[in-house]
Amino acid sequence: MGAVHIGLFVPCFIDAFYPKVGIATLELLERLGCRVDYPFDQTCCGQPMVNAGCHAEAAATEQLFVDNFAAYDAIVAPSGSCVHQVRDNLTAIEQTPAVKHVRENTFELVEYLHDVLEVEAFPWARFPHRVGYHDSCNTLRHLGHGKPSELYGPSFSKPRTMLSKVEGVELVTPDRPDECCGFGGTFSATEPEVSGQMGRDKIADHGRAGADYIVSADTSCLMHQAGCAKRIGAGIQFRHIAEILNGANA
Incomplete structure (x- = not known):
């Protein structure tokens, strides 16, 4: 578990409006023994442009995303829509081995916990609601x-x-x-x-x-x-x- 090197992707609106979600994601992965880095040069994944029909214009943003995360074994983000963008729509740029690696190894947080880490317990957590x-x-x-x-x-x-x-x-x-x-x-x-x-x-x-x-x-x-x-x-x-x-x- 600890040998995998994770790049933490924090989407734009989480960074701007809900930074505690990004912090909780980092802390949670570290509690579970993961080695996590946050690339400071990361920006948007390109989803807003793609959703607006301006896919070709997202090329530079997509390439920057790949440049930031290609070195990691896995990329984990607390946002399903952004992960869907990376996996399925990161196609405005040439599909190099680095791009394919990023697309194939980007995970939404819950699926990473459930499918990859197979977490069985959160002994530190209590939410009586x-x-x-x-x-x-x-x-x-x-x-x-x-x-x-x-x-x-x-x-x-x-x-x-x-x-x-x-x-x-x-x-x-x-x-x-x-x-x-x-x-x-x-x-x-x-x-x-x-x-x-x-x-x-x-x-x-x-x-x-x-x-x-x-x-x-x-x-x-x-x-x-x-x-x-x-x-x-x-x-x-x-x-x-x-x-x-x-x-x-x-």
């Missing part, structure tokens, strides 16, 4: 965090499995657990009325299930829902899963 987990569209459908409701097959959820190992967590399930919260990147800017109503619907669904906290592996979704909750005066709170697994208790 009712938790509703929010499945972001990218992590669920592109990264395989769980089984989407539209598919047949046995149910599973990697993040809920991780949360169930934390003392005191009571997981509650909304009626529509994998419905989009309305953020959708640029969708929330181009369709603000629809996006806002979807966010309010998601919060209400979790509220009916009795959640004290909405938890997710994607801070972008949490940011959107927290804004919606503040506007309607909902008392529900929000946490990134890294914070809880690292030992946050409120």
